[in-house]
Amino acid sequence: MSSPLTPLALAAIALLVERPMHPYEMYQLLLERRDGHVMKVRAGSLYHAIERLDRDGLVTAVGTDRAGNRPERTTYALTDAGRSALHASVTEMLRTPVNEFPRFAVALNEAHNLSLEEAVVLFEQRRTALDAEISELTTIIESARGRAVDEAYWFVADYRRTVLAAERDWLDRIIDRLRTKDLTWPHPA
Amino acid sequence: MSSPLTPLALAAIALLVERPMHPYEMYQLLLERRDGHVMKVRAGSLYHAIERLDRDGLVTAVGTDRAGNRPERTTYALTDAGRSALHASVTEMLRTPVNEFPRFAVALNEAHNLSLEEAVVLFEQRRTALDAEISELTTIIESARGRAVDEAYWFVADYRRTVLAAERDWLDRIIDRLRTKDLTWPHPA
DNA sequence: TACGGATTATTCCAGCCGGAATATATCGCA
DNA sequence: TGCGATATATTCCGGCTGGAATAATCCGTA
Numbered sequence: 001m002s003s004p005l006t007p008l009a010l011a012a013i014a015l016l017v018e019r020p021m022h023p024y025e026m027y028q029l030l031l032e033r034r035d036g037h038v039m040k041v042r043a044g045s046l047y048h049a050i051e052r053l054d055r056d057g058l059v060t061a062v063g064t065d066r067a068g069n070r071p072e073r074t075t076y077a078l079t080d081a082g083r084s085a086l087h088a089s090v091t092e093m094l095r096t097p098v099n100e101f102p103r104f105a106v107a108l109n110e111a112h113n114l115s116l117e118e119a120v121v122l123f124e125q126r127r128t129a130l131d132a133e134i135s136e137l138t139t140i141i142e143s144a145r146g147r148a149v150d151e152a153y154w155f156v157a158d159y160r161r162t163v164l165a166a167e168r169d170w171l172d173r174i175i176d177r178l179r180t181k182d183l184t185w186p187h188p189a
Numbered sequence: 190m191s192s193p194l195t196p197l198a199l200a201a202i203a204l205l206v207e208r209p210m211h212p213y214e215m216y217q218l219l220l221e222r223r224d225g226h227v228m229k230v231r232a233g234s235l236y237h238a239i240e241r242l243d244r245d246g247l248v249t250a251v252g253t254d255r256a257g258n259r260p261e262r263t264t265y266a267l268t269d270a271g272r273s274a275l276h277a278s279v280t281e282m283l284r285t286p287v288n289e290f291p292r293f294a295v296a297l298n299e300a301h302n303l304s305l306e307e308a309v310v311l312f313e314q315r316r317t318a319l320d321a322e323i324s325e326l327t328t329i330i331e332s333a334r335g336r337a338v339d340e341a342y343w344f345v346a347d348y349r350r351t352v353l354a355a356e357r358d359w360l361d362r363i364i365d366r367l368r369t370k371d372l373t374w375p376h377p378a
Numbered sequence: 379t380a381c382g383g384a385t386t387a388t389t390c391c392a393g394c395c396g397g398a399a400t401a402t403a404t405c406g407c408a
Numbered sequence: 409t410g411c412g413a414t415a416t417a418t419t420c421c422g423g424c425t426g427g428a429a430t431a432a433t434c435c436g437t438a
Contacts, residue, residue: 006394007295014299024417038298039290042396047418052394073417090303093296094311097318097353101228102289106196107282108345109227110203114279122283129286150375156297159359164286166355170348186339195424213387231426236388238424262387385434394425403416408409 005089007039009049013058013078013086020062020077023050037140038156050076058082104167116178116185123175130168137161194278196228198238202247202267202275209251209266212239226329227345239265247271293356305367305374312364319357326350 005013015026023046030041053059059076104126111119137157144154177183194202204215212235219230242248248265293315300308326346333343366372 007290007292008395010295010299014302017302022417027417035298037288038294040396043418044396044398044420045394048394048396086299086302090296090299091307091311093292094300094303094308095314095318097315097322097356098292099226100289100291101196103196103282103287105227105345105349106199107279108348109224110199110275110279111283112339112341113203113206113275114283118280119283122280125284126286129284133286150301151372152301152374155363155372156294159297159356160294162359163352163355166352167286167348170351174344183340183344185341192423197425211387216387229426232388233390233426233428234424237426241424379438381437383435386432388430390429391427392425393427395423397421397423399420400418401416403414405414406412408411 004092005085006049008041008045009053009058010086010089011035011039011041012046012050012053013082016059016076016078016082017086020075022073022075023047024073026050037160053082056081058085112186119185120175120178123171123178127168127171127175130164130171134161134164134168137164193281194274195238197230197234198242198247199275199278200224200228200230201235201239201242202271205248205265205267205271206275209264211262211264212236213262215239226349242271245270247274301375308374309364309367312360312367316357316360316364319353319360323350323353323357326353 011030012023012026015021015029021029024043027041027043027046030036030046035041050059054061054076058079058081060079061074062077064074114122137160140157141154141161144157174183178185200219201212201215204210204218210218213232216230216232216235219225219235224230239248243250243265246268247270249268250263251266253263303311326349329346330343330350333346363372367374
């Protein structure tokens with residue numbers, strides 16, 4: 001019926017599987033659980049996402065409460081349609097790879113606008129930055145292992161690390177081949 | 190001054206390095222050169238992008254011509270500011286890795302909402318689809334090699350293939366571990 | 379030569395995102 | 409007890425994307 005759920009919409013629905021809550025509570029939980037590593041978590045976007053879910057009948061307002069004179073908080077609950085949408089979305093997103101056009105590929109495609117020397121330096125800098133990210137992910141993974149968390153809750157970190165490591169290794173090969181002039185480069189700009 | 194160039198804006202500027210042209214001509218060239226493999230090429234977005242580049246002084250209208258009674262076509266040329274912006278953007282995009290939050294990672298993060306059996310099937314289907322994409326990329330690479338094109342013009346395909354292969358290998362390991370129950374899965378929904 | 383379909387070329391609109399603005403309440407501390 | 413800083417909670421607005429609408433011309437063909 002509707003287009004596939006946006007990441008934030010999916011996350012919101014997944015939280016409502018646990019229990020009804022209001023948007024700001026979801027926002028806090030997403031930050032606490034470090035979902036920011038996997039998607040962009042912005043309060044503004046979250047409110048918009050929930051508004052759409054409500055409009056489309058995937059969640060429903062179950063009441064408002066008010067603490068002090070703060071704005072009313074609307075509590076939302078999951079509907080059956082929402083539960084199906086979660087299942088359908090996750091299924092589809094796992095099953096089908098889609099090219100999401102990473103910016104790095106765009107840059108590679110235009111890299112010939114730079115000189116070979118410039119490119120080598122930039123590739124080296126990227127390589128270093130990737131190593132740092134990979135280390136961070138390793139720390140996260142070790143910590144989760146230590147706390148004996150079910151692997152299904154953190155294997156996304158292992159996935160990310162694997163892919164980043166592959167990019168780093170590719171960069172290493174390219175840098176080496178650029179240095180030895182094994183890889184031909186067009187006349188610099 | 191302005192925020193980093195969008196992929197389409199970058200591509201437009203890169204085309205104007207060759208010679209001045211009008212938007213539709215850029216659009217055709219982008220399709221011809223298969224830039225659609227690296228970014229989303231939509232005519233509507235391209236016109237918007239060029240409008241912004243013009244507003245920001247990175248390109249400038251150098252005249253209009255008219256063939257028959259068709260709408261006037263405005264030809265654009267690159268400015269010095271545009272040339273610098275191209276260089277700066279490519280430099281920055283090559284140098285600094287940014288997490289772009291791939292949808293697959295989002296789905297992995299919510300995969301525990303499915304049963305282990307469902308997940309295995311979906312992972313297998315994804316694995317198969319990835320193999321097909323990898324083959325396609327290999328064909329493209331072989332063809333470019335055969336035509337002795339400078340490698341800098343197609344190494345983005347090699348990059349994509351490398352990353353996809355890493356994802357496939359990761360999936361293979363996960364599928365195997367799920368089958369042998371080596372990887373623990375939370376109580377299914 | 380009349381017609382339909384593809385090509386050429388651009389504009390428009392609705393949707394999503396995200397930074398900023400807004401407004402109140404609470405807490406630490408001097 | 410008064411003050412600023414931070415947390416709570418939501419709304420707003422501007423920007424980018426992309427599908428659809430629009431419109432004229434060209435081309436093949438019957």
